[in-house]
Amino acid sequence: MAGRNFLFVPGPTNTPDRILRAMHIAMEDHRSSSFPSLAAPVLEDLKQIFKTTKGQTYIFPASGTGAWEAALSNTLSPGDRVLAGRFGQFSHLWIDMAQRLGLRVDILDAEWGEGAPIERYQEALAADKQHEIKAVLFTHNETATGVTSDAAGARKALNDAKHPALLMVDGVSSIGSIDFRMDEWGVDCAVTGSQKGLMLPAGLGLLAVSPKAAALYESAKLPRVFFDLGDMRKANATGYFPYTPSLPLLYGLRESLAMLFEEGLDNVIARHHRLAEGTRAAVKAWGLELCAKEPRWYSDTVSAILVPPGVNGAEVIDIAYRRYNLALGAGLARMAGKLFRIGHLGDLNECMLLGGIAGAEMAMLDAGIKIKAGSGVGAAQELWRKSSTPLEQRDLPPRAPDAQPAAAPAKEKATAGAGR
Helix, strand or coil, rough: CCCHHHHHHHHCCCCCHHHHHHHHHCCCCCCCCHHHHHHHEEEEEEHHCCCCCCCCEECCCCHHHHHHHHHHHHCCCCHHHEEEEECHHHHHHHHHHHHHHCCCCEECCCEECCCCHHHHHHHHHHHHHCCEEEEEECCCCCCCCCCCHHHHHHHHHHHCCCCCCEEEEECCCCCCCCCCCHHHHHCCCCEEEHHHHHHHCCCEEEEEHHHHCCCCCCCCCCCCCCHHHHHHHHCCCCCCCCCCCHHHHHHHHHHHHHHHHHHHHHHHHHHHHHHHHHEEEEEEEHCCCCCCHHHHEECCCEEEEEEECCCCCHHHHHHHHHHEEEEEEEEEEEHHHEEEEEEEECCCCCCCHHHHHHHHHHHHHHCCCCHHHHHHHHHHHHHHHHHCCCCCCCCCCCCCCCCCCCCCCCCCCCCCCCCC
């Protein structure tokens, strides 16, 4: 199809041209004496994205899933108990990983569309008088359902129970887009990936580790090789990696961090909230509902939109892709066919998102969903226009005077034989 594909899945996100240019480099020696001038500042600057001054950051040539594994394998031992809420596909997958690594997981199931059950976390921690639970796994933003949970509330539950367990937070689809404060919230391991708010291609698993979590490295007995923080820490101290890093992604990450810092992280977070509010206004105008059951759980990076009974959400997605060159997120696992998702994170502005909303409208109409064409687009436009920051007055060039009506042309005398 002509034009660009409209990418509105909740990851991978649009990669800005500026980052693509930064990544378009010739390969170089990652053991050279100049390489630390790239790697060391990036590792240090990453701390600002996690909002930590105490933690240590790590970059793996992997994905968020790899950073999940690094967090678990460097702090825990076979048979350790961990506590985790399950309320969407990605919280489920982290639990599945923990179980396959040989950990005992106490699972707190909640309805998909709800946030993490904070009160039940607190009850379970308070009941664990012997402190057998070694870690709490917490999914900050459940991408499958468009739900954001209260990570600060998880720390409060630990503190109220006076429980020493680690707090591990999956921030893959939140960090760099939704407010996240590692030090303030007492997060011990924070996980994200390159392909979401950092606006890069997939390929980097990013991990920040608190001093408390790092101190458990020597006693942790889960097997680890590729994700061994000891190897990584030793190499990173001199500005290198224990194995071959992805050079293009490191250059891209350096540019991504520069872009985020130029905009200002608080402004980035506010922009994501504003875009999400416009999307939610569109959903309301369509007469549809979000999977997220209460406003306190609404995600600012992805909206999971329930389709009416009798409609297959997969058909909306297929029509959008094949007819309008628009990529929407699918319903996953138990939500398959029940919804479609609009990702609104990363390098995105209002006009770009209006294109995604308009394409979703057309695909829904084609799939037989009875909405009014243009209703969602109009609702988002109104919200964004009314909430826009007033523009500063500028001296503009004076308006040209209205043209005077031209005098009526004199009647030409007919000339025999004249013609053109």
